[in-house]
Amino acid sequence: xxxxxEMNQLILVIATIVLAPIVxxxxxxxxxxxxxxxxxxxxxxxxxxxxxxxKLLGKDSIAVSKMQFVWIYAYLVLMIASLxxxxxxxxxxxxxxxLGFAGVALVLGGFSTKSPYSHFGANRxxxxxxxxxxxLLLLAIAIYAQNGTFLIxxxxxxxxxxxxPLWPLFIxxxxxxxxKMRKSPFDIxxxxxxxxxxxxxxxxxxxxxxxxxxxxxEWYEIVLVLGVVVLFWANPLWIGxxxxxxxxxxxxxxxxxxxxxxxxxMVRLSWSVGLTLGIxxxxxxxxxxxxx
Amino acid sequence: MGLIKKSRAKxxxxxxxxxxxxxxxxxxxxxxxxxxxxxxxxxxxxxxNPKHADVLxxxxxxxxxxxxxxxxxxxQVANPKMVIAxxxxxxxxxxxxxxxxxxxxxxxxxxxxxxxxGCAARPEAIIDGVVMALQSLTEQRHLWVTCxxxxxxxxxxxxxxxx
Numbered sequence: 001x002x003x004x005x006e007m008n009q010l011i012l013v014i015a016t017i018v019l020a021p022i023v024x025x026x027x028x029x030x031x032x033x034x035x036x037x038x039x040x041x042x043x044x045x046x047x048x049x050x051x052x053x054x055k056l057l058g059k060d061s062i063a064v065s066k067m068q069f070v071w072i073y074a075y076l077v078l079m080i081a082s083l084x085x086x087x088x089x090x091x092x093x094x095x096x097x098x099l100g101f102a103g104v105a106l107v108l109g110g111f112s113t114k115s116p117y118s119h120f121g122a123n124r125x126x127x128x129x130x131x132x133x134x135x136l137l138l139l140a141i142a143i144y145a146q147n148g149t150f151l152i153x154x155x156x157x158x159x160x161x162x163x164x165p166l167w168p169l170f171i172x173x174x175x176x177x178x179x180k181m182r183k184s185p186f187d188i189x190x191x192x193x194x195x196x197x198x199x200x201x202x203x204x205x206x207x208x209x210x211x212x213x214x215x216x217x218e219w220y221e222i223v224l225v226l227g228v229v230v231l232f233w234a235n236p237l238w239i240g241x242x243x244x245x246x247x248x249x250x251x252x253x254x255x256x257x258x259x260x261x262x263x264x265x266m267v268r269l270s271w272s273v274g275l276t277l278g279i280x281x282x283x284x285x286x287x288x289x290x291x292x
Numbered sequence: 293m294g295l296i297k298k299s300r301a302k303x304x305x306x307x308x309x310x311x312x313x314x315x316x317x318x319x320x321x322x323x324x325x326x327x328x329x330x331x332x333x334x335x336x337x338x339x340x341n342p343k344h345a346d347v348l349x350x351x352x353x354x355x356x357x358x359x360x361x362x363x364x365x366x367x368q369v370a371n372p373k374m375v376i377a378x379x380x381x382x383x384x385x386x387x388x389x390x391x392x393x394x395x396x397x398x399x400x401x402x403x404x405x406x407x408x409x410g411c412a413a414r415p416e417a418i419i420d421g422v423v424m425a426l427q428s429l430t431e432q433r434h435l436w437v438t439c440x441x442x443x444x445x446x447x448x449x450x451x452x453x454x455x
Contacts, residue, residue, distance in 0.1 A: 032332075041330040048335050051302040055346070058296035060370040062343060196340030207343035207370045 009088060016087045017080060024219025025049045027226075031192070031252055038256045053215050059208035064113045071109030072210050076217040078102035083224045086231075089153035092143055096136045099224065102217075103129045106202065113205040121201025125189035127263045131270035132176040136228075138278030139169050145285035152231065161233040163243075165285060168277035170232055175274050177247060179266070180225045183255035188263045199260070300346070300372070301426045303335040307345035309365055311398070313352025316412035317379035321349055324415045331419060342368040347425060349418070350404075353381040353388040354395045366402045374425040376406045378418055383407040 029046035036043025045051075063069070082098035085091065103125065110122025140150060146165055147154045155162060163170055179186045191199045206214055229247050230240035308321050324331045325338055339345045342365045354362060366375070377398040380386035385396030398404050405428060408421040 036330070036332060040327040042333045043330075044332050044335050045302075048303065051299040051335055052305075054296050054299035055303045058300060059346075059372065062368070062370055195338060195344075200340065203344070204341055205343065211344060 012087055013084055016084060020080075020083060020223045021216055021219045024221075024223045025053070027222055027248065028192075028219065034249075034252050035193075035256060038252075049215070049219075053212045056212035056215070057209050061208035061210050064115070064205045067112035068109045068205060069210055071105045071112060072206065072213050072217075074105035075102050075109065076213050076220070078105055079217045079220045079224065083220050083227070086152060086224060086227045089151070089156055091150045092152050092155075092231075093140045093150045095152075095228075096133075096140055099136070100129065100133050102221075103133075106217075110202045115204050117198060117201040117204040119201075120198055121189055121204065124199070124263055125202055127267055128179050128186070128189050131186075131267045131274075132179045135169075135172045135176050135270065135274040135278055138275065138282060139166075139173060139228075142166055142169050142278070142282050142285060145282055145289065155231055156234045158235060161235065161239075163232040166232065166281060168281040172274040172277045173229060173232075174247060174250070175270055177225050177229065178251055178254060179270065181222060181251055183251050185254075185258040185261040186266050187255075187260055188266055191260070194260075303337075304347045304374075304422060304426055305337050305339045305345050306347040306349050306422070307339050307342055307365070307369070308349045308351070309362065311350055311352035311354045311358045311362055311382065312394075313379065313381060317351035317382070317410075320412045320415050321351065321378060321418060324418055329415050329419065331422075334419075334423075336422060342366075343370065345369050346372070347374045347376060347422060349376050349378050349422075350382050350398045351378045353385045353391075354398055354401055355393045356395065357393075359395055359401045362398070362401050374405045374428070375402055376408060376418075376421050376425055377404045378408050378421070379413045380409050380411045383409050386411060 026046065026049075028049040029044075032048060033043040033046055078098055079102045082095050082102060085095040085098060107122045107125045107129070110118045110125065143155060143162070143166075144150055146162065147158065175186075182188075182190050182192065184191075187194070187199060189199070190202050191197070194200065203211060203214060226244040226248060229244040230237070233240040233243055308318070310318050322338075323329060324336075342348075346369070348366065348369060350362065352358075366373075375398065377383050381388060382398045385391075385394055388394045389396050395401065406421045406425045408417050410417055413421075
């Protein structure tokens, strides 16, 4: 991060830590309501995720292994750190690495118990990281090719939005959004619907307050990935916010019309379509700018 | 904490376990999740994992083989927890009462909070039963007493309610 933390930056940090879960929880509430309506049901209240998390905080926790508690805290803290990178307009590359490490913390939490379901979930989460991480790295390279720096503050300062030169990567990032939101067809490591199936594996051994921490980290995560979508049109900001909300609604529709596919199919599709779009985009930018 | 207690009533996650039931009650439990009854509007979600669940919905007369599974599942649910016996079999053994391999009712193995009779129990009755169990959660019908011998907290159901 650049220089010392000034007073207004400190206020921004505190506001992010407080407001991001509220926004994330509301988004999940809207998600559950819209999903219910698409399935012909009435659906729970918009505030339902908050009731769930408060209830979980009031329950006992059953310890299977103490290490999983360390990793779930790490997952939450790293996710917050990654979000702060975005809000403080710091380095995009650091954001990507922190997000990757947060995912790895969740995987290690899954592996730190003896439950085979937990191990299955952790393996599937690893495959998800494998699918989305290269696309985000290519996005970082493309941002560097376009602006000459990884700093998010430069993206925000630029008059020309990133969406126009980086539209192939925007499509790839929409794939990443589906993978990170754990929506069909990419709800491989965990899902918001299939509570009885093996895809719920990674949360098997979490109960009570620690399950609440997992959900809290998920709320920060959705704000973070939608924030990355906002970066494509960060100036003026409201267009970016509209694009992000439209992308969120698109994910809900895709979630309800698509069936869950296999993990191998996810990696194959993400690498073939996502990486091809990304590499072509980066190559085009470099040729245009004449760096080669 | 009033907020947590209120949330508890608004977000009961249930786990459904079949104790050698004839599947009549199980079909009715699953019918509650369909668009016609849609229990998710009350925040009720059918979990597959006892560690995430608050309410155990038990169907069927308990037999010798499933009794230990039932006990194991009950111990894996984090406190505070509720147990609802769905159907006549789960309440008393029903037509299987006095069979050589049947224990005759969920309450022979674990404490039960609400009994829902019926063969099979209707979805409306099941929803009523869950709501009744939640009332007992918020009004603290459950007693928590410290055992003088082992110094740990035990759950005492002082009132067994019937619909």
